[in-house]
Amino acid sequence: MTERLVVVGGGAAGMSAASAARRVDPDLDILVLEASGYAAWGLCGLPYYAGGVVGEPDTLVSHPPDWFREVRGIDLQLHTRADALEADRCVVTLDDGTEVGYTSLIVTSGAAPVLPPVAGLDDDRVFTVRTLESAIALRRLLDAGDVRRCLVVGAGYIGLEMAESLVAQGCEVTIAELLPQVMATLDADVAEVVETTVRAHTDLRLGVALRGLWAAPHLVAELADGIRLDVDAVVVATGVGPRATIASAAGAATGPGGALLVDDAMRTSLPDVFAAGDCIAAYHRVLGGPAWVPLGPTANKTGRVAGTVAAGGSARFAGVVGTAVCKVFELTVARTGLTLAEARAHGLAATATDSMARSRAKYYPGVEPTRTRLVHGPDGRLLGAQMVSADPATAKRIDVIATALHAGFDVAALADLDLSYAPPYAPVYDPVLRAAQAVPR
């Protein structure tokens, strides 16, 4: 049998893996099995496509399928679902029963939405916005002009991005969130700042589950507080979980939340089986162990490592520090490392120091207050940060702190950084430096 690399999943991780493998080995037989009708598209762009910022769905696709086939020599099969894996026989089975053999396998099966336990979610006016098909269907409904009132279920970052997109198109939006705060990825008191902004644009209902959904014939949603809403569309963004069963059912070891455990070369516990993207638990440098943080950059990087190593090259993944950013209406909301709640949940002695600083010179147009929470140990060890500001540079300020986390800096070393200064971009002490200075010594 000739060498054949099979990649399950043609998303960011899968296509990164296939392309990296091709770079290592120009002659390798590379087959990608993608269940949907699209490959190499960015999940993170869906709210912007649904919201009309992106005109055509093709814009979200990095390269069309034929480009992978013709330019990269990658056999990309769309509408092809791999259902089962037998690692001892080196075979995956498709949903039509066909068996596909491999010498190396990379599982990039991604994440699946965790849906609320109610009936009615199969209505064609209910969208999960986890596939390009779902976003196209929502876009079509919006373009038909039939959507005036919307319910978004879930106030995590996807729910809030979708709410913003819908409001921008003139929809009245209600958001129902089961938890008592928006953005569970933030500490509750930081999330309150975001909550205020969300309330200014939407009807936000916290601590309220979706109880039921009826087509009567227009959609009626009932919330746990008894409120009934007549809506034209529902977006369900109640979170995701790793879609790892194809490998875990075959015996691959799993970790946090059922995500696949991998080493720094993306090897699973099964021989010749690699995994990458949203279905794996990546090494978290601040925790010093695996964590499930499903985000685009990690999918791309781990895919690249898996493809490189599977094709015989050398690479390793350096891990994540939990960096993320989200635009929530006029706010930029960013985090890295651990929140105070996460640090304490992991048994770390941690404290939070909050500070406020201007984002630019006080007289320069566009200056915005920037709120920073630094999470640190009693010894000054830097554990994480959260920042909220209407200045978009906040996204890159969190990256400075992420870099400090990679370096293992303490708060004092953060305060020592030689950061750029000019009135249009920062005050003489950047908010990052102010945040570090605010920590009691």
Add this chain to the structure above:
Amino acid sequence: MTERLVVVGGGAAGMSAASAARRVDPDLDILVLEASGYAAWGLCGLPYYAGGVVGEPDTLVSHPPDWFREVRGIDLQLHTRADALEADRCVVTLDDGTEVGYTSLIVTSGAAPVLPPVAGLDDDRVFTVRTLESAIALRRLLDAGDVRRCLVVGAGYIGLEMAESLVAQGCEVTIAELLPQVMATLDADVAEVVETTVRAHTDLRLGVALRGLWAAPHLVAELADGIRLDVDAVVVATGVGPRATIASAAGAATGPGGALLVDDAMRTSLPDVFAAGDCIAAYHRVLGGPAWVPLGPTANKTGRVAGTVAAGGSARFAGVVGTAVCKVFELTVARTGLTLAEARAHGLAATATDSMARSRAKYYPGVEPTRTRLVHGPDGRLLGAQMVSADPATAKRIDVIATALHAGFDVAALADLDLSYAPPYAPVYDPVLRAAQAVPR
């Protein structure tokens, strides 16, 4: 004699020093001698005041003089110039002959403009924009509506910021620069990108000195290429040098360019004499030795260290990595570490890798090409970076690389960073990561 701290200079470094000393010792006698009529103002704001972004000069002042006197108990004397120092007698002499004794002295005498060797610079339509008084006079001339054509001499960052401010007010601006490139703080081929933008807004003349200036009665400027220009105002921004003679004449050791040498607590070689701000050579972490990099954040930080230690507290300055940013019309131009030219001038084996990347998701409004030059050793050691883009987040992207320089990262570690991603802020691989990926392994 009671303990008395005397600070020479009431700029950013001087007032930071005095304030830090007060925090350490509530009872210390603190005297600040400032030659001009203003203290605690930001030099970096002058182009924006001259350009009308800032309405009132007071906006550039962090606190008024009485606030320092009344709230901080700092005896701030304006219009008071210290001329000479006798370190063995612990005395400074004012220009009126008065002797002032100290137990500790902090010299923050700043930098002085280096002027071209031509007559006519004393005309009241010629401005150096190194003092608030000079900026106020220029602003007054502009407000009177008498300025249509301007000459800016010097295409460094102050010259370009001033040119932008004048163009924004409808002036026709000619820029004459002695060197063959704009912004000598960049490598020549990176500066060419900036040059193109500057030429789109001004009449830029490179490699041309100012030969003479006459009041006839309107101003006539003659350039070394023989061109004569009738202008209504001239801004001279031909660079600065350390103003260190008060200490160097008293025997203090000096280093690069005549700047004062200090240890990491800002002690000069003279007993009980500290120095801070633009008159010192700070420790450069990439060079591993002193360098003269006169910028606002360093003035503030070194002032704070000097004041803290002079008052009996403990502090140390961690050094600079040469980070700077400048807005040049629509471009953000940023640098950190060493340029290729600087690295080679210091005898380092260095290479440059240039890359281009998008600043945001390709479909997101405001996406701009971002050009990055990474300077690195043949072993991958990171030595510096230059970035040019119309996306203002570039200022904070350079800070990510500055942080990596503080950490001593190599290019591979830079490529490993877990940076924030969302379509409004970055592509899935941030330009910083793309720049690191572009370096051949």
